[in-house]
Amino acid sequence: MSKSIARAAIISLLLGVVFLPIYWMAAASFKSNKEITQEATLYPHSPSFDNYIRLMSQKQFDEFLLNSIVVTSASVALALAAGTLAAYAIARFRLPFRLERAVGLSLLTLRIVPAVVILIPVYLLMLELKLLDTWLGLIITYTALNLTFCVWMMESFFREIPVDLEEAAMVDGDSRFTAFRRITLPLSAPGLVATAIFAVIVTFNEFMFALVLTATPRAMTMPRGTATLIGRIDTDWASMSAAGVLGALPIVIFALLVQRHLVRGMTLGALK
Amino acid sequence: MRTTEQSVSRQRVQKAGLDLALPYLLLSPSLLITFVVLVYPLWDGIRASTKFYRYGKPLRDVGLENYVRLWFDDQFRNSLWVTLRFVTLAVAIETVLGLALALFCQREFRGIRFLRTVLIVPMVITPVVVAIVFRLIYASDAGMFTVLSESFGGDPVQILGHPTRAFLALVALDVWEWTPLMFLILLAGLQSLPVEPFEAARVDGAGPWRVLVDHTLPMLGPVLAIAIILRTIDAFGTFDQVFVLTRGGPGEATRLLSIFGYETAFKFQQTGYAAALFITMGLLILALALVAVRLLRRAEQQ
Numbered sequence: 001m002s003k004s005i006a007r008a009a010i011i012s013l014l015l016g017v018v019f020l021p022i023y024w025m026a027a028a029s030f031k032s033n034k035e036i037t038q039e040a041t042l043y044p045h046s047p048s049f050d051n052y053i054r055l056m057s058q059k060q061f062d063e064f065l066l067n068s069i070v071v072t073s074a075s076v077a078l079a080l081a082a083g084t085l086a087a088y089a090i091a092r093f094r095l096p097f098r099l100e101r102a103v104g105l106s107l108l109t110l111r112i113v114p115a116v117v118i119l120i121p122v123y124l125l126m127l128e129l130k131l132l133d134t135w136l137g138l139i140i141t142y143t144a145l146n147l148t149f150c151v152w153m154m155e156s157f158f159r160e161i162p163v164d165l166e167e168a169a170m171v172d173g174d175s176r177f178t179a180f181r182r183i184t185l186p187l188s189a190p191g192l193v194a195t196a197i198f199a200v201i202v203t204f205n206e207f208m209f210a211l212v213l214t215a216t217p218r219a220m221t222m223p224r225g226t227a228t229l230i231g232r233i234d235t236d237w238a239s240m241s242a243a244g245v246l247g248a249l250p251i252v253i254f255a256l257l258v259q260r261h262l263v264r265g266m267t268l269g270a271l272k
Numbered sequence: 273m274r275t276t277e278q279s280v281s282r283q284r285v286q287k288a289g290l291d292l293a294l295p296y297l298l299l300s301p302s303l304l305i306t307f308v309v310l311v312y313p314l315w316d317g318i319r320a321s322t323k324f325y326r327y328g329k330p331l332r333d334v335g336l337e338n339y340v341r342l343w344f345d346d347q348f349r350n351s352l353w354v355t356l357r358f359v360t361l362a363v364a365i366e367t368v369l370g371l372a373l374a375l376f377c378q379r380e381f382r383g384i385r386f387l388r389t390v391l392i393v394p395m396v397i398t399p400v401v402v403a404i405v406f407r408l409i410y411a412s413d414a415g416m417f418t419v420l421s422e423s424f425g426g427d428p429v430q431i432l433g434h435p436t437r438a439f440l441a442l443v444a445l446d447v448w449e450w451t452p453l454m455f456l457i458l459l460a461g462l463q464s465l466p467v468e469p470f471e472a473a474r475v476d477g478a479g480p481w482r483v484l485v486d487h488t489l490p491m492l493g494p495v496l497a498i499a500i501i502l503r504t505i506d507a508f509g510t511f512d513q514v515f516v517l518t519r520g521g522p523g524e525a526t527r528l529l530s531i532f533g534y535e536t537a538f539k540f541q542q543t544g545y546a547a548a549l550f551i552t553m554g555l556l557i558l559a560l561a562l563v564a565v566r567l568l569r570r571a572e573q574q
Contacts, residue, residue, distance in 0.1 A: 010376065011387060018390055021448065022397075024416055025405045040419040078305075086302035093295040103299060110310050112561055114509045116530055117554035120320065120537050120547050121313035144309030147302055176291045205398040207512040208530075212538065223400040227516055230404070237414050244404040248397045255396040259389055262396075 022248075029241035036237045051242035060217040061243060064225030065250070068204055071135055071221060075142035076199045080192065082143075083150025088180055090151070091158035092166075104155065111148040116208070123212045133219045141209055146199045153198075157191030158184065194261045197254075201262075204251050222247045321547035328541040338548035348549065350524050351532040358439070358528060359507045362446040367500055369447070370454025375484070377455075378462050391452035399449070403516035406445045407432070410517075435525035438518055442526050445513055450506075454499055461495030462488070493571060501564040508557050529553050 028036050030047040039045075055061040090104040122141055123132075131137030161184055169179040185192075210224035217225065226243045229236075255262055321338055323330040342348045377384055394402070409416045410431040417429040431437045469491070473483050489496075511530040514520060520527030520535070533553065537546030 007376075011383060014373075014387065015390060017448070018394060020416075021405045021409055022393070025408050028408055028414070037413045040414070040422060042419070082301040082305060085298040089295040089298035095295055100295065100299075103303070107302075107306065110306065110314075112505075112558060113314070114505070114554050114557050116509055116511070116533065116550050118310065118313040118317060119534075119550060120543060121317040122309065124316065124320070124543075125309075125313055140305075140309055144305050147305055148310075151302060176294055201396055205396075205400075207398075207400050207515070208534075211515070212534075223398050223512070226398075226400050226404070230407075230516060237408060237411070240404055241408060244401045248401045251396055251398060252393060255392055256389060259392060262392060 025241045025244050028237055029245045031238060033236060033238045036241075051238045052246065055239055055242050055246065059225075059229060059239065059243075061222075061225065061246060063217045064220055064222045065246070067135065067138075067217075067219055067225075068222040071138045071142060072200055072203045074135075075139045075146060076196060076203055078139070078143040079146035079150045079199060080196055083147050083195075084154050084185075084192065087151045087154035088158055088184070091155045092163065104151075107148045107151050111152060115145060119208065119212060122209065126213055132213060133215045135219055137213050138210065138219060138221070141213065142203050142206065145206075145209075146203060149202075150195055150199065153195040154188065154191060157188045157195075161187050190261070193258070197258050197261050201251060201255060317547050317551060320544050321551050323544040325541065325543040325545070328543055330544065334544070338545050339552065341545070342549060342552060347524065347527075347532060348529075351527050351529045354439070354524070354527055355508065355529045358443060358446075358510070358526075359504055362443050362450070362507055363500060363503050365443070365447050366451045366454045366503060367496075369451045370458050370499075371496070373451075373455045374458035374462055375488070377459060388456070391455060394449050395452050397449075399512040400516050402445065402449050403513045406441065406448075406513075407517055410441050432518055433522055435522055438522060438525050442514060442517060445517065446507065446510065449513075450503060454503060457499040457502075458492070458495065461492050461499075465491050494568060497564070497568045497571070501561060501568075504564075505557055505561055508553075508560075 027043055029051055030044040030049070031041065032046075032048075032050070035041055035045065086103070086107075090100045093100050126132050126137045126141070129137070131140070165183050165187070166176075166179040169183050170176065174182065204221075205223060206221070207223040207227065210221045211227065214220045214224055220228065226240075226247050229243050230240055320330070322333060322335055324332050324334045324337075377387065397405075408414060412418055412428045412430050412433065415429065415431070417431065421427065421429050431441050465488070469487050470483060473487055478486065509530055510528055511534070514526055514528055514531050515534075518526045520531040529549070530553070533546050533549045536542050536549060
């Protein structure tokens with residue numbers, strides 16, 4: 001009995017620690033700046049959507065969100081497509097000079113190299129290609145950053161699927177690629193989903209490259225746009241809170257919807 | 273009859289040819305992207321790090337001078353020291369808390385699924401937004417601490433303007449954000465352990481503490497090590513949260529290597545020097561990862 005009380009106490013404490021900070025921001029987003037800084041209320045006394053309306057009508061927040069959605073979906077789709085094909089080749093073929101092993105190992109090494117190392121040269125590259133402050137520049141960059149992760153994840157999923165199934169299909173007259181498409185790909189669907197979810201969250205949240213590669217609302221993503229808001233209107237806490245709520249909401253809803261896959265993807269990625 | 277046979281065999285040959293080329297076809301898109309956006313920039317970054325830049329323009333080759341200069345630069349050494357302190361403290365707290373929580377939740381009980389769902393929230397929220405959340409908590413005019421202090425008749429609480437407090441505030445943010453990941457990894461690790469040794473130990477009359485020290489921790493070792501390595505590498509590159517929370521201030525109290533490198537490159541336009549800094553940082557992390565993996569492998573063999 002006392003054990004279950006202790007358990008309930010710890011769970012409530014955890015809930016408090018997780019949600020109190022978020023509550024504080026959400027509450028502020030419905031207050032006016034005056035109420036936030038001078039009256040120090042614990043909850044909004046005259047709640048209004050003014051901050052949200054201002055964010056959309058004056059601060060181009062809708063554009064930031066649109067840019068984020070376009071850039072994230074395009075780059076994750078591209079990375080997943082290219083990465084899945086490469087992962088299959090690495091998992092299944094034995095090439096001369098162990099080429100497939102060399103490619104796999106190089107991609108893994110590139111994955112360990114922290115992204116900050118290429119921050120400056122990628123900026124210089126996009127400057128040269130005149131792709132600064134464009135969707136395309138961000139999409140290319142994020143595709144590459146996601147690619148090594150996609151290859152690495154998908155390769156481990158393909159290795160778990162027995163080769164016999166494909167070979168049986170090939171005996172029945174399928175070409176190698178058809179066998180891959182008809183048999184292996186559907187079987188690795190859970191892996192694809194887990195990989196995609198992970199890539200979507202990481203890409204949607206990315207800030208450092210967006211900071212360096214974009215400069216106007218034309219291409220700024222949500223995190224990048226939110227950060228500008230803070231710089232420009234130093235202590236406009238009300239707008240900042242509303243931006244925080246709107247920025248966090250899509251990814252939290254998305255994460256909760258696909259929770260099962262997320263936990264699996266995360267722990268699998270860590271344990272493999 | 274004969275012609276169909278011939279065409280069938282020709283088809284087979286074509287098919288075999290396609291199958292032979294297939295792996296290269298499959299690899300080529302990834303190799304192209306990797307080469308253009310990762311390998312070439314990596315090489316370009318190394319090249320830039322051997323040049324002297326002024327106002328973003330390369331002026332002359334200086335060889336390894338930028339790398340040597342780093343170690344005589346007080347600002348770099350300070351950033352490195354701040355980063356090391358931040359990583360050590362944050363990862364240590366996260367490991368202890370994550371392990372305690374995982375041990376606590378080890379056996380399935382009602383509410384565990386709900387708890388798992390809740391704990392996902394901090395780590396999926398955009399880091400920039402996490403920083404906003406904590407700015408609102410720490411703020412001296414609108415913050416939670418100030419509200420609490422004033423309701424007891426106290427003064428506004430200064431946190432982000434005070435060097436030590438700002439540093440600890442940053443650590444607290446990281447702990448809030450990443451303890452859940454530690455917890456989830458360790459919980460998965462605990463649940464994959466065999467049950468028999470624990471039952472045997474309990475039959476032998478071992479107390480919970482002995483079971484933990486003699487059985488759980490040694491068996492959990494590799495997973496624990498991987499979790500710590502992953503988190504350490506990640507924490508080393510922390511950027512977004514500091515950028516929004518303090519921009520490295522007050523003074524240099526929270527100026528991590530990543531922030532120092534960013535400012536050197538994009539505020540002061542010393543591109544070559546910053547490239548050398550980032551490459552040094554990458555090498556440090558790589559060395560850390562290699563040493564950790566080697567230690568892990570040695571521990572596994574024993």
